[in-house]
Amino acid sequence: MNASQPVSEPRVQADHPAIDELFALLAYGEVAAFYRLTEEARMAPNLRGRINMASMAAAEMGHYEVLRDALAARGVDVVAAMTRYAPALENYHRLTTPSTWLEALVKTYVGDAMAADFYLEIADVLPDEVAGVVRAVLSETGHSQFVVSEVREAVAASGRQRSRLALWSRRLLGEAITQAQYVLADHDELVELVLSGPGGLGQVADFFSRLQQTHDDRMRQLGLA
Amino acid sequence: MNASQPVSEPRVQADHPAIDELFALLAYGEVAAFYRLTEEARMAPNLRGRINMASMAAAEMGHYEVLRDALAARGVDVVAAMTRYAPALENYHRLTTPSTWLEALVKTYVGDAMAADFYLEIADVLPDEVAGVVRAVLSETGHSQFVVSEVREAVAASGRQRSRLALWSRRLLGEAITQAQYVLADHDELVELVLSGPGGLGQVADFFSRLQQTHDDRMRQLGLA
Numbered sequence: 001m002n003a004s005q006p007v008s009e010p011r012v013q014a015d016h017p018a019i020d021e022l023f024a025l026l027a028y029g030e031v032a033a034f035y036r037l038t039e040e041a042r043m044a045p046n047l048r049g050r051i052n053m054a055s056m057a058a059a060e061m062g063h064y065e066v067l068r069d070a071l072a073a074r075g076v077d078v079v080a081a082m083t084r085y086a087p088a089l090e091n092y093h094r095l096t097t098p099s100t101w102l103e104a105l106v107k108t109y110v111g112d113a114m115a116a117d118f119y120l121e122i123a124d125v126l127p128d129e130v131a132g133v134v135r136a137v138l139s140e141t142g143h144s145q146f147v148v149s150e151v152r153e154a155v156a157a158s159g160r161q162r163s164r165l166a167l168w169s170r171r172l173l174g175e176a177i178t179q180a181q182y183v184l185a186d187h188d189e190l191v192e193l194v195l196s197g198p199g200g201l202g203q204v205a206d207f208f209s210r211l212q213q214t215h216d217d218r219m220r221q222l223g224l225a
Numbered sequence: 226m227n228a229s230q231p232v233s234e235p236r237v238q239a240d241h242p243a244i245d246e247l248f249a250l251l252a253y254g255e256v257a258a259f260y261r262l263t264e265e266a267r268m269a270p271n272l273r274g275r276i277n278m279a280s281m282a283a284a285e286m287g288h289y290e291v292l293r294d295a296l297a298a299r300g301v302d303v304v305a306a307m308t309r310y311a312p313a314l315e316n317y318h319r320l321t322t323p324s325t326w327l328e329a330l331v332k333t334y335v336g337d338a339m340a341a342d343f344y345l346e347i348a349d350v351l352p353d354e355v356a357g358v359v360r361a362v363l364s365e366t367g368h369s370q371f372v373v374s375e376v377r378e379a380v381a382a383s384g385r386q387r388s389r390l391a392l393w394s395r396r397l398l399g400e401a402i403t404q405a406q407y408v409l410a411d412h413d414e415l416v417e418l419v420l421s422g423p424g425g426l427g428q429v430a431d432f433f434s435r436l437q438q439t440h441d442d443r444m445r446q447l448g449l450a
């Protein structure tokens with residue numbers, strides 16, 4: 001990192017192409033989440049569960065539209081730009097296909113929380129006008145609260161379920177980190193963006209620590225700690 | 226009908242239980258459309274098509290939420306109320322499962338248009354405060370314009386496709402009318418609501434004529450007339 005850089009000022013400019021890449025990655029993430037949530041909702045034991053999942057999925061498309069419009073304003077076609085991020089996100093979902101409704105609920109909750117953490121962290125290293133887009137998306141998350149009571153009830157009734165879902169949630173975090181690392185390995189401009197914050201490389205390590213920490217908090221909320 | 230009833234004033238009061246039933250029927254229609262659009266989007270030849278379908282599906286959940294909130298304000302739980310309308314709507318979708326992407330596109334467009342016609346017609350017989358809810362949902366439709374250019378292009382290139390899709394669109398209208406009649410046969414309170422407008426029974430016949438007319442207009446827009 002550059003020691004002469006003021007701590008409060010991000011190094012990347014608003015027109016940096018890495019920002020197009022970041023928005024494209026996030027946009028594909030939203031579309032992939034839409035289709036996966038909708039597919040996983042088939043496991044819902046009742047109409048109410050299916051509707052909760054559908055509402056969350058619909059919120060993902062709202063996020064997508066914010067990112068699509070931001071890219072359009074930057075002269076970038078979202079569909080063309082985001083295609084290159086499909087493999088990482090599809091791999092994450094393929095490797096974390098739930099086999100029960102409770103696994104689907106935990107995945108929804110953990111995925112939503114990880115996305116929110118990521119959005120919040122990344123907003124801090126972005127120029128203000130760009131951070132505004134990311135925060136606008138973030139302000140729309142939090143649709144997954146319906147999960148908490150259902151999971152808590154199930155794990156209070158069964159220690160076996162608790163162990164099983166705790167393992168599952170660790171696997172979700174692990175796969176997300178693995179895919180994030182593949183994305184960074186393939187996209188130097190994103191690495192540059194992540195490293196552009198005041199903490200540089202140290203910040204990346206801190207980021208993963210904080211992700212682990214907030215993940216642990218979520219596990220406690222779900223009764224899985 | 227009651228000849229002493231002023232023509233401009235609907236007979237049904239805002240607290241009439243038929244309005245709960247109507248909202249419940251419309252709410253299930255939105256949820257069913259969400260899941261069907263998402264499923265039919267699998268046939269899309271590319272990511273752009275899948276995203277257009279996902280955006281439409283997300284809009285259906287927005288409509289659902291307007292209706293859910295209106296029912297909650299009336300002290301009615303949407304999920305419990307709408308379950309009885311599941312068979313008619315699921316039957317419509319089951320009997321009109323598209324076998325190609327073009328059929329899926331036409332179904333999306335025709336279904337969206339029929340829903341808009343129905344919402345517009347029904348709003349006219351409702352008390353103002355209730356009609357406001359229906360018009361709020363209606364103002365959110367119109368996400369299916371992306372269909373027009375794709376279908377026109379396909380049918381301009383192939384007379385066989387045109388004949389096939391014209392037949393398909395007539396079948397969609399026919400199945401919708403059939404299922405609407407089943408719903409009315411099972412729900413006297415909805416019949417009462419439909420008959421409460423200034424035209425009474427005559428209005429029902431007029432309604433189906435207008436539905437046919439606007440359906441013909443849509444077929445022309447798609448190049449299928």
